[in-house]
Amino acid sequence: GQQLNQSPQSMFIQEGEDVSMNCTSSSIFNTWLWYKQDPGEGPVLLIALYKAGELTSNGRLTAQFGITRKDSFLNISASIPSDVGIYFCAGQLTSGATNKLIFGTGTLLAVQP
Amino acid sequence: NAGVMQNPRHLVRRRGQEARLRCSPMKGHSHVYWYRQLPEEGLKFMVYLQKENIIDESGMPKERFSAEFPKEGPSILRIQQVVRGDSAAYFCASSLDRGRNQPQHFGDGTRLSIL
Numbered sequence: 001g002q003q004l005n006q007s008p009q010s011m012f013i014q015e016g017e018d019v020s021m022n023c024t025s026s027s028i029f030n031t032w033l034w035y036k037q038d039p040g041e042g043p044v045l046l047i048a049l050y051k052a053g054e055l056t057s058n059g060r061l062t063a064q065f066g067i068t069r070k071d072s073f074l075n076i077s078a079s080i081p082s083d084v085g086i087y088f089c090a091g092q093l094t095s096g097a098t099n100k101l102i103f104g105t106g107t108l109l110a111v112q113p
Numbered sequence: 114n115a116g117v118m119q120n121p122r123h124l125v126r127r128r129g130q131e132a133r134l135r136c137s138p139m140k141g142h143s144h145v146y147w148y149r150q151l152p153e154e155g156l157k158f159m160v161y162l163q164k165e166n167i168i169d170e171s172g173m174p175k176e177r178f179s180a181e182f183p184k185e186g187p188s189i190l191r192i193q194q195v196v197r198g199d200s201a202a203y204f205c206a207s208s209l210d211r212g213r214n215q216p217q218h219f220g221d222g223t224r225l226s227i228l
Contacts, residue, residue: 004155031213042117042204042219043156050214088155092213098169099211100146103155 006089006104013079014112021087021107022073029091032065032072033101037086047074079111116140117220119205125226132192132199134223138207145188146206146217147180156204162188192225200227
């Protein structure tokens, strides 16, 4: 099946540092989403991107939808301890009858206070 | 994750038993999706339902798994004759509509353990 390659797999940073992670696909998506998952919980939507080239911010988070529609990145500025968690990118497929998300492999973020 | 309610949060079954997982979508949402997450992996799509209809079940195993979303009541994911490999976290999501600008919102999942 389709897969999204997400990198890096894990990051261990100091509080206050900026973070960048990205996601690439062999297929084109019309919508890219970024989710955060805390232990024992479900993914929470952070940012949704609907247009190639679009740059969207949500507080300290900024995400971009790649021009080729095959990639996206997420930046977190001035990280804080509560940013700890697993970040997933997801491409949305809405062709025909389907409407499903294809998830990346995840980036584990650890923030040292 | 407020809004999408899943129960139970944890479910333990012995091999060969049946597992029933329930999902109540966010208020006003009529589109429901089930995903499975194995340890240290991303979520994998299983099935997409709209009230009383299965729209896309391309990610669901052909045997032992079934899903429904009746006119009244929650969506149910049913796994018959469970095996050890069914141990995973099962997440439900819902959306208002199926358009590309209608994001899916997730519940906190049911963690299924098979003894």
